[in-house]
Amino acid sequence: xxxxxxxxxxxxxxxxxxxxxxxxxxxxxxxxxxxxxxxxxxxxxxxxxxxxxxxxxxxxxxxxxxxxxxxxxxxxxxxxxxxxxxxxxxxxxxxxxxxxxxxxxxxxxxxxxxxxxxxxxxxxxxxxxx
Numbered sequence: 483x484x485x486x487x488x489x490x491x492x493x494x495x496x497x498x499x500x501x502x503x504x505x506x507x508x509x510x511x512x513x514x515x516x517x518x519x520x521x522x523x524x525x526x527x528x529x530x531x532x533x534x535x536x537x538x539x540x541x542x543x544x545x546x547x548x549x550x551x552x553x554x555x556x557x558x559x560x561x562x563x564x565x566x567x568x569x570x571x572x573x574x575x576x577x578x579x580x581x582x583x584x585x586x587x588x589x590x591x592x593x594x595x596x597x598x599x600x601x602x603x604x605x606x607x608x609x610x611x612x
Contacts, residue, residue, distance in 0.1 A: 491606030
């Protein structure tokens, strides 16, 4: 059974930092990308960033570029999202997700929430306060 488990969320002041983790288990897909998505209160789910397992290729949306960094530790089956200079508008539940049929990070980030990734974690809450 494929499982993705996020952790690392919490309450942080604006300008602060958090590092989220996404631990994967139960799969041995040849190629895939892990996307980080978020859903703010009252809003739809949106992609923020992505990393491809095969070569570490990454992609970021403009709203997080320069502030968020995604990385991976294949030995630990873990993907990280380092979030710096957090803003009030970053408050959301953050999810990691993967779809074995898609490893293009631009596509995963921009379209993954719409076409539906195959596997999602349960999310971790990031609350940025002023």
